[in-house]
Amino acid sequence: MSNLLIHSMTEFSDLILGSLRLSGARNIVEIGAEFGGMSQLLADYAVASGGCLTSIDPAPRAEFVAWANSAPGVTHLPAASLDVIDKLTDVDGWVIDGDHNYYTVFHELKAADALCQREGKPLLAFLHDVSWPTARRDMYYAPDRIPAEHRHPHTFNAGTMLDRPDLVPGQGFRGGTDWAMADHIGGPRNGVLTAVEDFIDAERAKGRELAWAHIPAVFGLGILFDATAPWSGDVALHVAPFHNNALLAAMERNRLRNYMKVIEWQDRAA
Secondary structure (H helix, E strand, C coil): CHHHCCCCHHHHHHHHHHHHHHHCCCCEEEECCCCCCHHHHHHHHHHHCCCCEEEECCCCCHHHHHHHHHCCCEEEECCCHHHHHHHCCCCCEEEECCCCCHHHHHHHHHHHHHHHHHHCCCCEEEEECCCCCCCCCCEECCHHHCCHHHCCCEEECEEEECCEEEEEECCCECCCCCCEEECCCCCCCCCHHHHHHHHHHHHHCCCCCEEEEEECCCCCEEEEEECCCCCHHHHHHHHHHHCCCHHHHHHHHHHHHHHHHHHHHHHHHC
């Protein structure tokens, strides 16, 4: 039944790979491994383009590690993203789908952008989970990695529900012992979308032109790139039909209602 709950970035593969092709990207960094899904597609694209895929994940599944060790053009870094980004070089595109909280995402963007600026490259980043449930609520795979002053009160095995601000113990969308959710929704420095918006606002305040597209499906895909890049117009035309698309948003709302019902059935069966 879990196969019914689509959640993979592979659903966006045409948009992501198409944007990478239009930008001429060769070397890709993926934060958060997804064996059997986007990782393989990114690796195939990178190798075919004469580049490579670097995948950063401190604790991926054993199947992913075995695949990464044998796949051509793939390097796996078993570390937290913020510990290794500044050591990378020659990155053309970023696929960010790691720890879904404000502190991590904001600083991943800062670090990735600093590397791009250091090497004179435009920023091109794809970010998953910019919609519900982590748009305005932090999720923590490893709360201890988040500095205490940036970590919201949080709870394991308590879930979030549509149109309900409080967490519900043992119900709703939750990670059990795998990940925790912030106890409250909204407010400053809370959630993935908030992190992206704050990064964009800070850069635009400096006079920088950044383009942003929000595709409201499958937990939300964000596409962030330098509007002054020579390929920016082509990428913008490629993704514009999906940006804040009302039909996609309505379909996602319906999908999530079904998603929550399936979780309810699973809880009853358990």
